[in-house]
Amino acid sequence: MRIAFLVAPEGVEQVEMTEPWKAVSEVGETPQLVSTKPGRIQAFNHLDRADTFPVDATVGETSADEYDALVLPGGVANPDALRLDEQAVGFARRFFETGKPVAAICHAPWTLVEAGVLEGRVLTSWPSLKTDIRNAGGTWVDERVKVCENGPNTLVTSRKPDDLPYFDETMLREFGKVSV
Template identity: 75%
Template sequence: MKIAFLVAPEGVEQVELTEPWRAVAEAGGTPRLVSTDSGKVQGYNHLDKADTFPVDQTVAEATVDEYDGLVLPGGVANPDFLRMDAKAVAFTKGFFDAGKPVAAICHGPWTLVEADVVRGRTLTSWPSLRTDIRNAGGTWVDEQVKVCTGGPNTLVTSRKPDDLKAFCAAALEAFGAT
């Protein structure tokens, strides 16, 4: 199981990257960091800079075919940047077109809204995205984790870092690791 973690060069909520990454690795999978730029990405603990992480591949180099699933970590700036990058949006949409599982947490669903893949789906997120998701044709729920199989693929979403345990378990199941 090879899983892409798509993040912007800055603004990813560190724990929303590192915990799912660890879960994929501990399940015997291969997590890979994909970003819009090469080099390193800057993690954040809320608004404070945290660690940096080496990019494995740029979104321009990556293809959906080489991955079994996608994780979209949150942080406010991270998905806001990704949704403005046409290649990142197309990469995300490609997982839906290919019927591959996607997991997004916190503000991560902003990229899904931009990719126009939430229509007819039920998902959760950080509460401030509720209106964006509804305006994009999705149904927003306030749940720790929501697994939506009513579309071309399995979509796993969660609200916030406190939901990471449930999010990681549901994502691993969607990726076929359990």
């Protein structure tokens, strides 16, 4: 199974990318780093620069149709930058249009707000997104992890880095239901 990790060139919360990446890799799946620009992305540990990671593909040179699932890591700046990029928003939206599973943590649902795919969905996130999610037609809940199957695909969401063990376990379970 090929799993796209969509991140901006700068601002992803490192642990929210590396822990799900590790979980996916450990079960033998193939994670791919997709961004809006080629080269390397700059991750952060909250507000401090962390490591850089090589981009496997850009949203301009690949398609959601080439992947089986999507992971959207958080970080405040990451989804804020992604939602300003039409190709990134379209890339995320395509997973919903084709019924593929999506997992988003922390601030990552901002990209989904912009994609217009939250109508009738129940999800969680960092608490500051509550109003944005509600304005986009979703229902916000304060839970460690939430699985929503209301729509053509499964959406797994979590609130913050402390929830990563629950997020990773649930993401793997839900992604495992996908036949490739």
